[in-house]
Amino acid sequence: MPANDPLRNVLYVDLATGASQVRDRTDLFAARLGGAGVAARLLHEECPAGCDPFAPENPVVLAVGPLTGLFPLASKTVAMFKSPLTGNLGESHAGGRSAVAIRMAGYGAIVLRGASPAPVYLSVDGGEVRLKDARSLWGLDDSATAGRIIRENERGAGLRTIMRIGTAGERRIRYAGVTTESYRHFGRLGLGAVFGSKNLKAIAVGGRRELPVADIAAYRALYEEVHRAAVDSPAMKKYHDLGTPENVRPLNALGGLPVRNLQAGTIEHADRITGEAFAESYLGRRLACAHCPVGCVHIAALREPHPAEPYFYKTSMIGYDYELIYAFGAMLGVTDPAGVLRLIEEAERTGLDVMSAGVVLAWATEAFGSGLLSAEHTKGLDLAFGDWQTYLKALELIDRQPNQFYRDLGQGVAHASSVYGGREYALHCGGNEMPGYHTGPAAHLGFLLGARHSHLDNAGYGIDQKALADGTAPDPAAVVDKLMAEEQWRQVLSSLVVCFFARGIYSKELVVRALAAAGFDLDAARLDALGREIYRDKFAFKFREGFKVSELALADRVHRTPAPGGPVDKEFIAKALRRFEQRIAES
């Protein structure tokens, strides 16, 4: 890497004292590029074995990559921490302006250590690093208000990121996320709760600088190539036009959309919650992450009459995506699009992860219906699929934690079902609530075996679809091998912090050339090796923290509700797990 590249700077902040220092970590970035690769190493360095996720010793690492600020679509920030939801590796990615802002402030990574004695927010304005008093922001009803107040108190509009938590994070709900730029999220796995445990309300980072390139003419020529590819690509057009909700229609038609706690794979009136339906009736604005020409972020405008005053309306701008429509729509049996939007808005207000919250409520609905739970548990709420008004109240209670039941719900579906029963339909993998794909064994395996339990790190859905299209019976070992190979390559992309939507553009060959322009000399074989090394780094952490292949299992419900290609066979999964155990031991 170039000697003067600010990427090498890692900012260490001690939240207990406000002291900060910048260290030259060329060693890390030269060995692991950035993003997931560097964050995994920093997590190994900082996080003591067996540490309580809410202990001050649990660090938060934020890392960006060498292509950030140089090329389009390298716009993700990778967060790593020990997850309070799973008690294991926590990794979450978000875009917005976060990555460009961290890079333009002059850093490759930020490490947060310790915990503040009182609520604070961290302000990083280029080289100026300060902890600021956030006591007046703690407990604010709407997390967006905290964002607005910080926005008005900090410099650099347009050149900064503001990451903040809501009351769910403050109260350490184990699937609380961190919101950045109002509509992007470090979701899944509870980064927001870790912020809360540190009394950290928000982080504002910004700056404006130049970045070194080896050969400016070559860089500019390559930039044009990447830019054209992004602007002309049909995949990118898809993400711009309807966005990820485009998937609702085909997944429902296929029978792979988890419905009513995965009691079915299709839902009646699905046409009301498709990407097309949301776009036609509600789409109010599109947004892009910084330095991404696509603009895939879809914001709905929901206009509702005020309950008390005639001719008085409230218009809310609410972000929606496929996974949100799955979790608060199909999974809860809600096909009123306004209801789905209201539920999303409520989760945004408090900072809950929508996917986890949806799966938790879907389990609770079934458990309530089958008599495992009573109105005493739910504080009088009659949970029923499709009744979004009641779910709205339930979301509020998950945030407020008024009794033991809601405190249990706040710890995730694995915990709640271990207390109240209904484990056979508690839909999680290793403690993380399932994503919206019931396409076949590969989708579930990908999620189960993934280095960060993310549907985005694996190609499971694609493998299932291809098997269906070809009419071939998949082989468990071959599926595992494919999943591992794909995930290892995605470690490279997430170390470059390239958005996975752009994985078709950032081919291995292009990555080699883009890295050369950024002053990194790696060939394709080295990139492959690096993918394997980063994958190993992550699993080393997971095994250290108690991950066991022998303990992996899918909820019985996954096997019972047929996927598009038929039921997900237990024996198939068992064979796949054996293959994985053998392969991971070899690596």
Add this chain to the structure above:
Amino acid sequence: MQLDVVDIDRCVGCQVCMFACTRRQNIAGLSKSCIHVRSLGGMERGFTVITCRACPDPPCARTCPTGALKVRPDGGVLLDAGKCDGCGACRAACLIGAVFWDDAANRPNICIHCGYCATHCPHGVLELVKGPEAAHAGQ
């Protein structure tokens, strides 16, 4: 020819124009950008693109004490960096906020209306248009 914001409603806030501007000056990053995109107080409200609107009688040039800014016949101003002493009067004079600052060089970043940003705008927000009368304050 002048740079104009022709369709602000289509702006998604990607800031590709800002990166294009610095890159055209053979630098990577944002340090030299003469165009700025920010939200209108929260992403939900949309964006504003701040560019030089090529005022017919530009206050930035008028106020410059060293004569470093010259009015272009086509609209906008040109910076003679050799004459500039970095006093910042031009920046203070521009109500639009279109005189940006290069902190490292301590010089203003002045738009030359080359249209390079417009050729990179993926959503038809920016265009290079003819003559001073065609441009309007589309911000």
